[in-house]
Amino acid sequence: MDEAWLVECFNRQLERAAAHPFYRRIWGQDLPRVESVAAFSRVPPVPCGAFAEDAFDTDAPRGAFFNRGVARINLTPSGRGLRPIYFSRHDLAVMRRINADLLRRAGITEDDVAITTLSYSLLPAGLMIQDAFEELGAKIIPVGPGDSERTVELMKNWKVTVVYGNPSFTIKLAEQGAPPIRVLVAGGEPFSAVPGYKDAVRRALGQDVILIESYGMAESGPIARECRYQNGLHVAEDYVHLEIVDPADGTPLPLGEVGEVVVTHLDKEAMPLVRYRTGDLSALGRVDCPCGRSLTLVGGIRGRADQMKKVKGVKLYPAQVRALLDSLPETRGRAFRLRLQEASAGTAQTLALILEGPPLAQAALDALQALFRKRILIVPNEVLTQEKLAAGPVWDTHG
Numbered sequence: 001m002d003e004a005w006l007v008e009c010f011n012r013q014l015e016r017a018a019a020h021p022f023y024r025r026i027w028g029q030d031l032p033r034v035e036s037v038a039a040f041s042r043v044p045p046v047p048c049g050a051f052a053e054d055a056f057d058t059d060a061p062r063g064a065f066f067n068r069g070v071a072r073i074n075l076t077p078s079g080r081g082l083r084p085i086y087f088s089r090h091d092l093a094v095m096r097r098i099n100a101d102l103l104r105r106a107g108i109t110e111d112d113v114a115i116t117t118l119s120y121s122l123l124p125a126g127l128m129i130q131d132a133f134e135e136l137g138a139k140i141i142p143v144g145p146g147d148s149e150r151t152v153e154l155m156k157n158w159k160v161t162v163v164y165g166n167p168s169f170t171i172k173l174a175e176q177g178a179p180p181i182r183v184l185v186a187g188g189e190p191f192s193a194v195p196g197y198k199d200a201v202r203r204a205l206g207q208d209v210i211l212i213e214s215y216g217m218a219e220s221g222p223i224a225r226e227c228r229y230q231n232g233l234h235v236a237e238d239y240v241h242l243e244i245v246d247p248a249d250g251t252p253l254p255l256g257e258v259g260e261v262v263v264t265h266l267d268k269e270a271m272p273l274v275r276y277r278t279g280d281l282s283a284l285g286r287v288d289c290p291c292g293r294s295l296t297l298v299g300g301i302r303g304r305a306d307q308m309k310k311v312k313g314v315k316l317y318p319a320q321v322r323a324l325l326d327s328l329p330e331t332r333g334r335a336f337r338l339r340l341q342e343a344s345a346g347t348a349q350t351l352a353l354i355l356e357g358p359p360l361a362q363a364a365l366d367a368l369q370a371l372f373r374k375r376i377l378i379v380p381n382e383v384l385t386q387e388k389l390a391a392g393p394v395w396d397t398h399g
């Protein structure tokens with residue numbers, strides 16, 4: 001994106017955000033104005049979860065962002081109860097246009113008849129999707145979740161070609177006799193991050209079905225989505241600016257490096273995000289795609305930043321270990337735990353990998369260690385196996 005245009009968007013958003021005490025508390029009293037993208041990356045970030053805290057600490061449950069300009073109130077679950085997500089009339093119009101464009105890029109046209117099986121009640125998704133299809137001019141029947149028998153009947157009668165919903169529910173619909181569809185826009189649950197899930201959906205819905213994965217959050221709206229060529233999650237660059245930062249200290253990272261996704265709205269009035277740390281891990285990269293978009297979250301979302309630990313000076317994410325284990329037949333799908341013993345006087349930090357299931361043969365162990373050395377740059381001090389791993393967090397730091 002053109003830097004001058006981005007800087008203009010940043011400054012408008014900084015000004016909008018500065019109207020809220022929420023942001024003034026984070027920035028100090030001075031309103032930061034920026035002259036470049038690099039300068040913007042030095043604006044203090046909003047910690048992950050700060051909006052949820054705000055809803056209950058300031059005028060609960062409305063929070064600091066409730067004001068006369070709010071036109072839609074959605075609610076989303078948080079650890080302390082349902083919290084609000086706000087949109088002004090302007091926000092709804094912008095989001096409708098952006099989402100319609102994303103659906104068009106996903107290959108959906110005015111000739112499609114769509115349903116969404118996501119909820120219209122309280123949460124942002126249902127109405128947001130309804131708006132987007134209507135803006136595009138595709139036909140959409142507001143179905144919502146639940147009654148699979150009636151949904152299958154509707155799909156047959158109306159020759160539905162597009163479903164926007166949970167992949168698991170869509171598989172269930174196919175098993176109950178739903179006709180083949182052309183496009184599934186997946187939402188509401190992890191998708192490509194689950195090994196084999198896309199293949200299972202193709203087996204149920206047909207090999208030619210276009211599977212579109214999206215990334216977004218209740219407070220952000222759309223962040224990235226696949227296009228019909230399915231070359232990865234393209235960033236919605238006209239709606240959000242993304243950065244990848246080191247989860248440990250917030251330092252911006254270059255293209256290709258895995259770190260925490262930081263999101264900024266480019267044009268949002270109510271509850272604007274300015275350098276919001278999502279807690280999600282990914283990497284930005286450029287891909288060649290016939291659709292014309294190139295900035296992409298390469299490899300999708302790879303886990304949560306709070307699961308990262310530094311081991312022997314190297315950042316280690318459980319998601320990396322999962323991917324590594326799944327690439328070897330002997331360890332594919334096995335549950336695992338990482339036991340980190342911090343350095344103390346006279347002993348260095350040690351890492352143990354504990355795998356569920358039978359012991360590994362020497363050849364498999366060698367292959368595993370070689371992969372660790374190649375992909376993660378460190379090798380566990382020991383690899384142990386246990387017949388059954390007790391439930392618990394993936395990191396064991398008390399051993």
Ligand SMILES: [Zn+2]
Pocket residue numbers: 226227228229230231234289290291292293
């Ligand atoms: Zn594309």
